[in-house]
Amino acid sequence: MPKVQIIDPLEVRKPGFVEFQPIPVNQYQKTVKEEKENFTAEEFKAIYHDMVLIREFETMLNLIKTKGEYNGTPYNHPGPAHLSIGQESAAVGMAWTLGVDDFIFGSHRSHGEILAKGMSAIHKLDDQQLTGIMESFFDGVVYDVVKKDFTGSVKDLAKRFLVYGTLAEIFARKTGFNRGLGGSMHAFFTPFGVYPNNAIVGGSGDIAVGAALYKKVNRKPGLVVANIGDASMACGPVWEGITFAAMDQFRELWEGDMQGGLPVIINIMNNQYGMGGQTSGETMGYGIAARIGAGVNAEQMHAERVDGYNPLAVIDAYKRKRKIIDEKRGPVLLDVLTYRYSGHSPSDASSYRTKEEVEAWEAQDCIHSFGEEMVEAEVASQADLDKISDDIRKLVNEMFLKAIDDEVSPRMTNADVIGEMMFSNGSVDSFSEAEPDVLMSLDENPRVKKIANKERFAFDTEGKPFSKMKQFQLRDAIFEAVIDRFYKDASLVAYGEENRDWGGAFAVYGGLTEALPYHRLFNSPISEASIVGTSIGYAMCGGRVIPEIMYCDFLGRCGDEVFNQLPKWQAMSGNVLKMPVVLRVSVGSKYGAQHSQDWTSLVAHIPGIKVCFPVTPYDAKGLMNAALQGTDPVIFFESQRIYDIGEQFHKGGCPQGTTRYHLANPM
Ligand SMILES: Cc1ncc(C[n+]2csc(CCOP(=O)(O)OP(=O)(O)O)c2C)c(N)n1
Numbered sequence: 001m002p003k004v005q006i007i008d009p010l011e012v013r014k015p016g017f018v019e020f021q022p023i024p025v026n027q028y029q030k031t032v033k034e035e036k037e038n039f040t041a042e043e044f045k046a047i048y049h050d051m052v053l054i055r056e057f058e059t060m061l062n063l064i065k066t067k068g069e070y071n072g073t074p075y076n077h078p079g080p081a082h083l084s085i086g087q088e089s090a091a092v093g094m095a096w097t098l099g100v101d102d103f104i105f106g107s108h109r110s111h112g113e114i115l116a117k118g119m120s121a122i123h124k125l126d127d128q129q130l131t132g133i134m135e136s137f138f139d140g141v142v143y144d145v146v147k148k149d150f151t152g153s154v155k156d157l158a159k160r161f162l163v164y165g166t167l168a169e170i171f172a173r174k175t176g177f178n179r180g181l182g183g184s185m186h187a188f189f190t191p192f193g194v195y196p197n198n199a200i201v202g203g204s205g206d207i208a209v210g211a212a213l214y215k216k217v218n219r220k221p222g223l224v225v226a227n228i229g230d231a232s233m234a235c236g237p238v239w240e241g242i243t244f245a246a247m248d249q250f251r252e253l254w255e256g257d258m259q260g261g262l263p264v265i266i267n268i269m270n271n272q273y274g275m276g277g278q279t280s281g282e283t284m285g286y287g288i289a290a291r292i293g294a295g296v297n298a299e300q301m302h303a304e305r306v307d308g309y310n311p312l313a314v315i316d317a318y319k320r321k322r323k324i325i326d327e328k329r330g331p332v333l334l335d336v337l338t339y340r341y342s343g344h345s346p347s348d349a350s351s352y353r354t355k356e357e358v359e360a361w362e363a364q365d366c367i368h369s370f371g372e373e374m375v376e377a378e379v380a381s382q383a384d385l386d387k388i389s390d391d392i393r394k395l396v397n398e399m400f401l402k403a404i405d406d407e408v409s410p411r412m413t414n415a416d417v418i419g420e421m422m423f424s425n426g427s428v429d430s431f432s433e434a435e436p437d438v439l440m441s442l443d444e445n446p447r448v449k450k451i452a453n454k455e456r457f458a459f460d461t462e463g464k465p466f467s468k469m470k471q472f473q474l475r476d477a478i479f480e481a482v483i484d485r486f487y488k489d490a491s492l493v494a495y496g497e498e499n500r501d502w503g504g505a506f507a508v509y510g511g512l513t514e515a516l517p518y519h520r521l522f523n524s525p526i527s528e529a530s531i532v533g534t535s536i537g538y539a540m541c542g543g544r545v546i547p548e549i550m551y552c553d554f555l556g557r558c559g560d561e562v563f564n565q566l567p568k569w570q571a572m573s574g575n576v577l578k579m580p581v582v583l584r585v586s587v588g589s590k591y592g593a594q595h596s597q598d599w600t601s602l603v604a605h606i607p608g609i610k611v612c613f614p615v616t617p618y619d620a621k622g623l624m625n626a627a628l629q630g631t632d633p634v635i636f637f638e639s640q641r642i643y644d645i646g647e648q649f650h651k652g653g654c655p656q657g658t659t660r661y662h663l664a665n666p667m
């Protein structure tokens with residue numbers, strides 16, 4: 001509700017029409033021959049190589065799951081393996097132009113994306129950079145395995161590192177990219193710009209948007225890609241992520257270099273099925289998924305469908321869409337058409353599709369047709385292509401043997417270690433080196449001035465209570481800890497419903513609007529999943545954030561984010577990620593059954609979250625300050641019954657400076 005934007009009835013009541021632009025569908029139709037001036041022969045070969053690498057890697061997993069062996073070596077992998085055989089060109093096309101500053105998030109079916117993005121990074125980084133990354137990651141634990149007895153180039157070594165680290169993670173080995181704690185559906189490797197994949201369908205839909213918010217607010221280079229399935233377009237959090245990303249305020253209200261759209265691409269890996277439900281024709285109504293963009297904003301999210309069976313079509317789209325992102329005109333939606341021949345999982349009997357359909361897509365296989373075009377265009381001979389495949393088969397087999405060797409790759413079996421990893425228990429003044437963006441000095445702030453005249457203990461010397469207005473209230477205590485951190489930590493942002501201008505529904509944030517530019521304090525859509533989900537993505541990238549849920553009762557609206565995402569990523573990442581999210585939740589008492597519930601006990605039962613519920617201003621300030629100093633997710637409950645109560649217990653009153661509270665591991 002910014003006052004600068006007047007809603008003029010004469011304008012908005014005028015008759016007219018909402019107009020749409022045509023959405024391009026499979027417009028790119030070029031062949032390798034026609035693209036020879038834009039790619040070198042080496043580049044065509046690298047694209048082919050990366051696709052074959054993914055195919056062989058997943059063929060190996062498929063054989064292990066269905067036959068219990070690969071190249072004659074038996075192995076039992078009881079964990080999941082959602083394969084994307086057939087989708088390789090979509091993954092490689094998506095990753096090809098991206099740099100390590102560009103982040104990708106994925107789904108349960110993202111092995112191919114990890115390898116494609118990893119290879120894209122390996123193609124671009126020099127030997128020194130690659131060696132630095134491999135040596136420093138987990139103190140060289142993964143590197144030590146792959147460099148033993150290897151005498152080839154650094155790039156080849158990095159490829160071994162990528163394949164082994166991913167596979168060891170899938171097999172839950174301590175030497176995996178996330179110490180074996182993530183596994184197939186959650187594996188990632190941030191030094192190559194590969195951010196968490198997600199076993200919850202659509203889980204990355206809002207988290208990735210938060211990563212883009214982090215990049216924007218903290219002036220970091222690069223864009224963010226949310227790789228999600230066509231069926232996930234029905235999921236609430238995906239829609240909420242999209243509506244958050246498309247908010248007008250980024251262009252209308254954010255100022256200076258902050259003005260402009262979020263650098264995020266929603267990349268639908270459209271294999272045309274959920275598990276067995278067909279999205280076009282059965283479970284969805286969009287027909288062509290790119291249509292979704294049309295309803296979101298005036299730019300229609302620059303949506304288009306590209307033929308993901310042709311890696312060059314996807315690369316072409318990414319080159320064009322990057323320009324849009326660089327011009328701060330995001331978000332972008334890409335509907336990347338593809339097909340998986342493999343089942344949803346290896347136990348899938350494909351009862352939902354015909355053999356003929358699968359064969360028709362196999363007949364146009366993305367790798368074979370690209371190879372044929374390369375030979376025809378004389379950028380490679382069949383012998384070149386065969387050698388690429390042979391070398392990959394050897395590499396995958398060698399890494400497979402290392403990954404299943406219990407001595408080389410010990411299993412992550414120790415439950416105590418997992419317990420220790422639930423929290424990082426850090427203490428960090430600021431997650432940013434930058435000077436915080438603020439609009440005035442603290443002592444000029446109207447709320448700070450007002451508070452300065454308040455009584456920090458509720459009673460006078462005779463024990464009589466001061467008037468409510470005179471007392472330093474619980475809401476003032478929370479405000480003091482929050483505003484203090486805003487002036488210390490440039491990465492800190494706060495948002496939620498009615499957080500700006502209104503000052504928060506319960507006036508905790510009065511005075512913050514005057515102090516902070518839009519990009520540090522803003523109103524979110526009424527969208528609890530995206531409020532929490534984007535915060536998770538923001539924190540994963542290295543920023544501190546205070547999302548707010550207006551009533552405890554609305555926690556159900558962000559159930560997945562609170563139960564499955566916020567608490568789990570520190571442990572599932574092998575402690576690579578921190579999660580400095582302080583989720584403020586107000587508890588009501590007088591608006592009936594849907595606005596009066598206290599769900600602290602529910603949340604307190606979730607491992608991986610710290611929970612606070614202060615009852616005095618002294619505690620509120622101390623706990624909020626401790627929460628904002630830490631590196632763990634905290635859910636901070638605030639009772640509406642006591643927002644206006646002063647400090648009645650600590651005789652010295654609520655202190656002006658910081659209080660020393662420490663949030664221990666929950667029991
Ligand atoms: C919230 C949620 N609901 C259901 C599932 C079970 N499930 C796993 S994958 C899948 C289909 C997802 O389809 P899509 O988003 O198109 O991705 P694809 O599997 O095709 O890559 C389902 C229903 C889940 N993991 N998470």
Ligand SMILES: [Mg+2]
Pocket residue numbers: 229230231269270271272273274
């Ligand atoms: Mg799908």
